[in-house]
Amino acid sequence: MTYLDNIKKQLGLVLDCSPRSFVYPPTSDLGDLSLPMFEEAKKLGLSPIVLAQEKAKNIPSLPGFKEIKAVGPYLNFYLEPLNFISGAISDVTTAGQTFGNNDSGQAAGVMIEYSNGNTHKEIHIGHLRNVFYGDAVYKILAANGYDAIPVSYINDFGIHTAKTIWNWQNNPAYGKSTAPKGYLLGKCYSEAAQKIGDDPQAKEEVSLIMKEIENRQGAGYEFWKESRQWSINYFNEFYKELGIKFQDTFYESDFVDQGLKLKDDLLAQGILKLSEGAIIADLEEYNLGILPVIRSDGTALYPVADLALASAKFKKYQLKESIYIVDVRQSLYFSQLFKLVELLGYKEKMTHLSYDFLTTKNGMMASRTGNVITYKELLDEALSHTSKEVSKRHEDWSEEKIQQTARGLAISAMKFEMIKVSSDKVITFDMVDALRFEGFTSAYLQYTGARICSLLKKGEASETTTANLNELIEPKEFRLAMKLEQYGEAVLKSGLERDPSVVARYLFELAQDFNDYYHETNIIKAETETRKARLALVLSVKTVLENGFNLLGLTYLIEM
């Protein structure tokens, strides 16, 4: 338990209220902690102002507090800053990399499925929001004490694979190209989608290829096996580049057969039925409309494998909850899927954790229409921008060091742009905005981190262990310590709301407080005893920044 949590607990005992009742006053002259009296006053039929005054009069003096007084309908607490600051530094130092974590998840098994790539398609920046959001949610749930299991589901069996293969076979140029195969497949797909359009002849040919794939025989199937692997290799490089790891990966092609059996069972049970040549789930009685499961040409739709996968997850892992991170546009689909899984007899909780989509100034992205910014294009643009900025500032650095730093900046920027706003907001992606370095950006956070490393290097970090923390008497030092103590609250809230932007905003505020302090106070240039103490505080800021960076997947740069 942190110093701040303990203070709240003690106060809660004395005042007979929950530690969660305390709020932080808007300005420091109003105190450091506050208890609003509205609720209790209402219960007692008293004025909250009178009640606050009475409480202030009767409260026993407590260690760690400088003053307790009523201000209007609030009971305000002023803390002893020296005790608080050394408490905070001690909390951070003791917990280290685990500072901020909690066990509210009670080790419950929670599977988080995200990233869901389509083989034979290009990776575009719309996927990035999914991948980065999902990865951050996974790490945040783990920090909240869940047994979080990150998994990826790869759609390698849909009609899109047949479309790509159809186009590839009709254009020998693809086979001859020396460009990376995974990338070429993406190009080939978007061209295919545009060519096919409403052409019945082409649709017929694609349908034949799809049947070969489903029946696992013929030239179409053979080429599917080969090209599928190209895509999977391409994904693996992509994940490696971004530092993303899954505990398990599922492939649609492994679940289709099981799904078809499930479909037969569901048909027999009357949960599915024939309609207009297709097989559908009529979920009108649940207000969920109609879900087509098998096309009228006999080929499988998405739910076939999804049903099998859902049950496979529950059989393979002990899960309290199965989370699907998918774009909000599929909300109805997931409600339908979850209802079917429930009708199959599963009682586990299933959650569609949705986020709103990413669009561009030129309108919605879709690989089918070719209006996309690909991951590769974004990365290239970002790297070119960041390496220019780095080399401008460090003419003496080696090319390798410049590139490495530029990469850390570029990838972190991509991640941060996708998770810094809450998930219910549409992101209109703009390259210039995304690569900005000032303000609420990952570069600002990284800059703060690098600045801290520079201080620690100059001051010799070993000094911090023998520091006399009573030297920390500046109001801004107290403010920073308070911010550090609040990190755990950000992690908790972020986990409860499954919203990484809470952590993103917290880190930004911490960095702002630090930079403010840095500009106003001499750290290295302070006299020895003060310097040691200040460095101890700075080291704690670094630990918290690093912990937060880890949750969001940002790269901590020592220099930039």
Add this chain to the structure above:
RNA sequence: GCGCCCGUAGUUCAGCGGAUAGAACACCAGCCUUCUAAGCUGGUUACGAGGGUUCGACUCCCCCCGGGCGUACCA
């Protein structure tokens, strides 16, 4: 039509029942012989409209107006 989401400074976003609605960008004015100026300081401007619930509403409810998405063989 029905369902879901969003309307807060010029722009992008916080705040989601309580103390003067916060940031960032942009714009203007300052700060590098001093710990990384990718930084810091100061300044201007906002809750779509109307009802209701409440001691108190940007926050909850209703209705309206804008915008987006979904709504049987895309995923």
